[in-house]
Amino acid sequence: MRARYLKTGIAASIVLLASSQLSSAVDADDFAKKFAAAYSSQGAEIKYDGVSEQGDSIVLSNVSVGIPGEDETIKLGDMTFNGVADDGSGGYLVDSFVEDSIEFSSDDVSLTLKDLAVNNLRVPAEAKMESLDDMLYYDSATTGPLAVTVEGRDVFKIAKSSVTLSKNSDDTRMDFKGRADGLEIDLSEVPDAEAQQAIDGMGYQYVGGDIVVDGYWSLPTGELTLSEYSLTLNDVGRLDMQFSISGYTMDFVRGLQELQEQMAAQADDEKAQQAMGFALLGMMQQLTFNSLSLRFDDASVTNKVLDMVASQQGMSRDQMVQGLQGMLPFALAQLQNPDFQKQVTEAVSLYLADPKSIEVSAQPNAPLPFASLVGSAMGAPQTLPDVLNVSVTANQ
Numbered sequence: 001m002r003a004r005y006l007k008t009g010i011a012a013s014i015v016l017l018a019s020s021q022l023s024s025a026v027d028a029d030d031f032a033k034k035f036a037a038a039y040s041s042q043g044a045e046i047k048y049d050g051v052s053e054q055g056d057s058i059v060l061s062n063v064s065v066g067i068p069g070e071d072e073t074i075k076l077g078d079m080t081f082n083g084v085a086d087d088g089s090g091g092y093l094v095d096s097f098v099e100d101s102i103e104f105s106s107d108d109v110s111l112t113l114k115d116l117a118v119n120n121l122r123v124p125a126e127a128k129m130e131s132l133d134d135m136l137y138y139d140s141a142t143t144g145p146l147a148v149t150v151e152g153r154d155v156f157k158i159a160k161s162s163v164t165l166s167k168n169s170d171d172t173r174m175d176f177k178g179r180a181d182g183l184e185i186d187l188s189e190v191p192d193a194e195a196q197q198a199i200d201g202m203g204y205q206y207v208g209g210d211i212v213v214d215g216y217w218s219l220p221t222g223e224l225t226l227s228e229y230s231l232t233l234n235d236v237g238r239l240d241m242q243f244s245i246s247g248y249t250m251d252f253v254r255g256l257q258e259l260q261e262q263m264a265a266q267a268d269d270e271k272a273q274q275a276m277g278f279a280l281l282g283m284m285q286q287l288t289f290n291s292l293s294l295r296f297d298d299a300s301v302t303n304k305v306l307d308m309v310a311s312q313q314g315m316s317r318d319q320m321v322q323g324l325q326g327m328l329p330f331a332l333a334q335l336q337n338p339d340f341q342k343q344v345t346e347a348v349s350l351y352l353a354d355p356k357s358i359e360v361s362a363q364p365n366a367p368l369p370f371a372s373l374v375g376s377a378m379g380a381p382q383t384l385p386d387v388l389n390v391s392v393t394a395n396q
Contacts, residue, residue: 026053026056026058026084026085026086026092028051028052028053028058029051031051031058031081031084031092031123032048032051032058032060034091034092034123034124034125034126034127035060035081035092035123035136036048037126037127038123038124038127038135038136039065039136040127041127041129041135041136041257042135042136043067043257043260044065044066044067045065045066045067046063046064046065047063047064047065047066047073048060048061048062048063048064048079049061049062050062054080056082056083056084056085057080057081057082057083057084058080058081058084059078059079059080059081060078060079060081061078062075062077062078063075063076063077063078063079064076072106074102074104075103075104076099076102077099079097079099080097080098081094081096081097081121082094082095082096082097082098083095083096087122087125089125090125090126091122091123091124091125092122092123093120093121093122093123094118094120094121094122094123095119095120096117096118096119096120096121097116097117097118097121098115098116098117098118099115099116099117100114100115101113101114102114102116108150108151109148109149109150110148110149111146111147111148111149112145112146112147112149113143113144113145113146114143114144114145114146115142115143115144115145116141116142116143116144117141117142117143118138118140118141119138119139119140119141120138120139120140121136121137121138122136122137122138123136124136124137129250129253129254130250131171131172131219131250132167132171132172132174132219133171137165137167138165139164139165139166140162140163140164140165141162141163142160142161142162142163143158143160143161143162144159144160145157145158145159145160146158146161153186153189154184154186155185155186156184156185156186157182157183157184158180158181158182158183158184159181159182159183159184160180160181160182161178161179161180161181162178162179163176163177163178164176164177164178171219172218172219172220173216173217173218173219174216174217174219175215175216176213176214176215176216176217177213177214178211178212178213178214179210179211179212179213180210180211181210182208182210183208183209183210183211183233184206184207184208185206185207185208185233186205186206187199187204187205187206187207188205188206198308201308202301202304202305202308203235203304204235204236204301207233207234207235207236208233208234209231209232209233209234209236210232211230211231211232212228212229212230212232213226213228213229214226214227214228214229215227215228215229217248219249219250220249221246221247221249222245222246222247222248222249222252222287223244223245223246223248223290224244224245224246224248225243225244225290226241226242226243226244227242228240228242229241229242229243233299234299235299235300235301236299236300236301237296237297237298237299237300237301237302238296238297238299239294239295239296240294240295240296240297241292241293241294241295242291242292242293243290243291243292243293244290244291244292245287245288245289245290246287246288246290246367247286247287247288248287252283252286252287255283256280256283259276259279259280259283262276263276284370285369285370285371285374286370287369287370288367288368288369288370289362289364289367289368289369289370289373289388290364290367291361291362291363291364292361292362293359293360293361293362293363294359294360294361295357295358295359295360296357296358296359297356297357298355298356298357302351302352302355303317303355306320306321306352321352321353324352325345325348325349325352325353328344328345328348328349329341329345332344332345335382335385336382337382337383337385337386340385340386340390343391343392344392347392347393347394348392348394350394350395351394351395354395356394356395357394357395357396358392358393358394358395359392359393359394359396360390360391360392361390361391361393362388362389362390363388363389363391364387364388364389365389368387368388372387373387373388
């Protein structure tokens, strides 16, 4: 009798365990549909042949990614999402997604990306694009080597890259950081003969460096700010751009995506494309300009260019610099803005004499609607430096 009760208890336990596992199982088809919908809401289109479950992992088979209206697609093969769980609101949480290799080729150009890994992916229940909670979102992503090959020769390579995202508690702001390390550019076979001669003369057949991006996006105001967007090339220099605009709200993003879809649908209609172009220009009027700066820190390229050009002209570098300094006021006279002309002349002359850094910044006293900037550019272009409060400085 006791043995029968024991067997009955074990059987009941197995049934309860199985039923609890079944009740918490993730709907693979629903996950795939919501992932594809969320991906498409961000301007791309993803297709797959099938979906299957492997424990708490979900596999999408024969995946391809493309842009609406374009024929070419990137084939990703099978995509495996590990640690998939229901988030309790109809969406899903994914521990990680890993892709060993992504390859794409068109004519003589091919791209290869290795070791893509995405961590803590969130798939929304409905991609309404009203808040960060409605978007496809992840905490971090990393890649291994990336290579762009032209006619069998690697012309652009990155050893590794990473991106991290973080958002505040009420889903109104997203901060982002990214970097690409081990950048390599092959300039040893540039098609233009004169350009190749200049590259060879300066010793820049192969250049390396890194890329860094840092910024944030605030949804209520649509403020999109890049506090750093820099490209550093060894023995060349560092170019850094910073900018800030407002008005890049969710409504603007949705409108832009709808317009892109309409333009893709009218690909062969020239008049429709022109109309869409005007509509895009109209949308840009919703944006506001806050600030912009471009800075270049020299690491020898300026002197190399001056030496090369001076040699071609049969003069010394000092003579070349003096000649350029003398030409600047005449070249800038067409700006019809004497104060700005003087400022640019002084800064560029200082930089040419002793190349260290040069920076152009636009810091208006108050944010400027793009409509007012367009009006100034068309009606009185000579006033733009004053309207934008542009400054040019060197070696600071």
